[in-house]
Amino acid sequence: MAQKTVTVKELVDHTRLTIVSGHDHLDREITTADISRPGLEMTGYFTYYAPERVQLLGITETSFSDRMSHDELLMVYRKMADKKTPAFVVSTDLPIADELKQAAEEAQIPILTTRLTSSQILSNMTYYLGGELAPRQSVHGVLIDVHGLGVLITGDAGIGKTESALELIQQGKARLVADDRVDIHQEDEQRLIGQPSSVLQNLMEVRGVGIIDVQQVYGAVSVRSHASIRLNIHLSNGKIGEQNFDRLGNENETLDILGVKIKKMVVPVTSGRNTASVIDAAAVKFRTQNMGYDALETLQQRMDAEILKNQKTDEEDKNHD
Numbered sequence: 001m002a003q004k005t006v007t008v009k010e011l012v013d014h015t016r017l018t019i020v021s022g023h024d025h026l027d028r029e030i031t032t033a034d035i036s037r038p039g040l041e042m043t044g045y046f047t048y049y050a051p052e053r054v055q056l057l058g059i060t061e062t063s064f065s066d067r068m069s070h071d072e073l074l075m076v077y078r079k080m081a082d083k084k085t086p087a088f089v090v091s092t093d094l095p096i097a098d099e100l101k102q103a104a105e106e107a108q109i110p111i112l113t114t115r116l117t118s119s120q121i122l123s124n125m126t127y128y129l130g131g132e133l134a135p136r137q138s139v140h141g142v143l144i145d146v147h148g149l150g151v152l153i154t155g156d157a158g159i160g161k162t163e164s165a166l167e168l169i170q171q172g173k174a175r176l177v178a179d180d181r182v183d184i185h186q187e188d189e190q191r192l193i194g195q196p197s198s199v200l201q202n203l204m205e206v207r208g209v210g211i212i213d214v215q216q217v218y219g220a221v222s223v224r225s226h227a228s229i230r231l232n233i234h235l236s237n238g239k240i241g242e243q244n245f246d247r248l249g250n251e252n253e254t255l256d257i258l259g260v261k262i263k264k265m266v267v268p269v270t271s272g273r274n275t276a277s278v279i280d281a282a283a284v285k286f287r288t289q290n291m292g293y294d295a296l297e298t299l300q301q302r303m304d305a306e307i308l309k310n311q312k313t314d315e316e317d318k319n320h321d
Contacts, residue, residue, distance in 0.1 A: 005029040006132045008087045008110050011054070015114075015124045017089065021101060022110030030054060030086040033129035035122055037061065041080055042068075051082030054125065057100075058091045058118030065097060077103035085109055089125070091118040131193070134185040137258055143177040143194040143227060144168065146283040150194060150227035152182065152255075152262075153279065155235030160275055162204055164235070167276035169214060169222050174280075176214045177227045179204040184229065186258045195226040229257075231286050232264040233279055 009026035012019060019026070036053040042064050065073055080088075081103040087110045090096050096111060104111050114121050141154040142165045151174075153161045168174035178196035187193045196202070202215040202223050215223045232255040254261040265282050269275055285295065 004133050004136070005031050006129060008112075010132075011087070011125065011128065012112060014128045015121065016116055017112040017114050017121070020090075020096060020111040020113050022087075022104060022108065025108045025110050028086045028110065030129060031133070033126055033133050035125055035129075037118070037122075038080060039064070042076060044072075044076060046079055049080070049082075051080075051084040052086070054086050054089055055080060056089045056091065056118060056122060056125075057094070059094065060118075062090070062094050062097070065099075070099060073097060074099040074103060078106070081107035081109050083107065087112055089114070089121065091116060091121050131185065131187060134187065135258055136183055136185045138197075139182045139184055139194075139257065140180065141182055142179050143182045143196075143229065145175040145177060145224050145227045146173060146280060147287065149231060149283050149287055150177070150229045151279065151283055152194065152229050152232045153235065154232060154255075155269070156237065158207065159235045159237065159269055161235060162206055164276040164279055166204060166206060166212075168280060169218060171276075175222055175224045176202065176204065177224045184257055186260055187228075190260060192229040192257055192260050192262065193226055194229045201225075229262055231283060232262055233282055234264060234266045235269050235275065236266055237269060 006029070007026060008022075008028045008030065011017065011030060012026065031052055034050070034053050036050055036055050037058065037060075038049070038055055039061055041049050042061055065076075068076070077097075077100050085107070088100060088104055090100075090111065090113045093113065093115045096113065101111065116124070139152065139154065141152055142161045143150065143152050144165045145151075146168065153165060155161050162179055165174065165176065165179070169176055177194060178200065180200060181197055182194045183197055184192050184194045202213055204212045204214055206212055234255075253264045253266065255264040263286060265286075267275065267278050267282065288295075
């Protein structure tokens with residue numbers, strides 16, 4: 001699979017950056033979300049220089065350059081202006097050195113600026129590039145937002161994933177994120193973000209009906225552009241008691257996507273069972289568990305208390321005898 005890249009122009013369009021020079025070279029590619037603060041390089045130490053990163057110059061770097069001669073500064077900037085370097089970014093509306101302009105022009109590297117501080121623009125660029133360049137995986141299923149919870153519905157073709165999601169959308173309990181194909185990327189070590197492909201955005205395919213534009217039919221509040229995936233509900237043909245279905249639910253089952261494990265619930269689909277209601281109940285159960293309440297634990301405590309009560313009653317009866 002080809003490496004995902006982002007152009008400098010795309011970075012400018014999605015972050016608060018202004019182009020100073022290099023308008024004709026905004027097609028340069030960015031291949032990593034890591035951003036460099038080239039403090040050591042300003043001193044002439046280039047042993048561990050990472051030219052493939054966007055180079056961010058803030059108050060620390062520019063103030064150090066004030067003590068350097070013209071020739072020294074031009075030499076440093078020329079070394080930094082590698083053929084792999086995507087762009088230079090100068091923060092806090094700091095003045096841009098003529099030496100940087102010359103080196104960047106010679107290497108055809110854009111110079112960008114912003115009024116934001118180094119920390120702010122670093123956060124903006126890292127967040128955007130991290131999302132765009134993160135590894136991606138496509139999953140067959142439906143992703144909906146149920147009461148603010150990202151639920152990935154999976155299962156065999158024709159089992160009713162889309163129809164169940166549509167029923168929840170009609171009831172106002174869910175919003176559509178993606179149908180049929182869910183594009184997933186890892187935002188951090190514990191969070192997965194799902195979104196639709198650009199071709200299928202806001203669309204659902206209902207068997208026997210055809211394609212439905214959910215936003216046009218049910219309004220803008222019925223769709224979302226992306227969602228954090230917290231729960232997987234897998235619809236499976238079969239009956240409770242068969243195929244090792246657990247009537248009380250398997251609390252330890254998970255789904256692994258891109259190295260991140262999310263909670264998985266397997267729901268048997270049978271005739272006469274309202275699958276949409278079951279999905280809604282499963283989402284509510286997951287949310288309440290995260291809030292510290294577990295109905296299964298409550299049942300266990302009540303059963304233990306009842307057993308203890310019966311044991312005491314039996315002991316009292318024996319003593320009377």
